[in-house]
Amino acid sequence: MFPRSKKSLSAILLLTSLLATEAGATQVVENADRGHVQVNISVNETNRLAIDGRRIANVVPSVKGVLAGQKDEALGAYYFTLASESPNQGTVTVFVSDEKGVTYKLILVPRPVAGEEIIIRPPSEKATPSSRAAADGRTVSYQRRIKDLMLVMADDELKDSVETIQVNKEVPLWKEGRLILVAKYMDGEVVGEKYRLTNVSPSEMLLVEQELYRRGVRAIAVEHHTLMQGDGTDIYIVRERKDNE
Structure with a gap:
């Protein structure tokens, strides 16, 4: 793995999040x-x-x-x-x-x-023409919040700007990888999740964003897409906040 400063890593991940709904392996269209x-x-x-x-x-x-x-x-x-x-x-x-x-x-x-x-993403069945027009302005703010939260997760100096919950819990994934949910970042109607994935298999691991996509996910950023045995990478996901959170 190649060392990177927090600043350069933040810039790279922010750029990835900007493109997540446009040029990533999974694109969510509004x-x-x-x-x-x-x-x-x-x-x-x-x-x-x-x-x-x-x-x-x-x-x-x-x-x-x-x-x-x-x-x-x-x-x-x-x-x-x-x-x-x-x-x-x-x-x-x-x-x-x-x-x-x-x-x-x-x-x-x-x-x-x-x-x-x-x-x-289909339109809301309850939306009226006036409410849809108002939603256009909110969409820009919503996308800005997603991008800002991605930046916060990638830079430790910014983590105090949102509510942060340390988790450090292993999440069942593939037998070839060990996935740890490191922390959750609560920001209004969106939640950021920071994961650490380690390749525990003897073979090379290739990551693609669509393997991490699920309903409600709005942005995905992977630091390193190719992992050799023992290598690890940070993964950042921004999703919609659930009713019970």
Whole structure:
């Protein structure tokens, strides 16, 4: 492992959190029912598209023949790749409809990255036009809080700025890795979790963010994605706060 100062590590992790919903292996998409939202996809590998809590009814590209896809009927998700014969080398616009008749608009940006997972968050069924307009302003503040909390977790000098709970509890994961929940950071409607993962197997361990994604997660940052035997890494997760917390 290569030593890094707290300042440089904080900058790296903050940058990762800024991109977590845009260029990470799992991208959570907000407000796609109200306007086009840009997301990254793998130019070569299979990508996965799903709607949080709902099933995909249909996916229609704006240009025919640019995508090759297959629907997972059991889960209501959609797996797709760029069609190899497609002449389109730029972005691809798709219209995604769910089982309740809501249509979402995505602009797919092909990148030379591993397969992406895209999770669309549907609108609240109780939301009114006026409440949705007010939510636009709150969304910016909410995203700012997520980014700030990620920075706090990565820099010990800032940890006193939020309520911090030391946990130091082992969390069952894979037999190849030992995962410790080090601390939780409480900040309004979001919670930060700092983990320490150690590779206890004789083989190299490769981490990808989608393995750590679960419902309610809003940002993920991994310090080192490749771990040799005995190596460890810090993992930072920001998620929604539960009712009982």
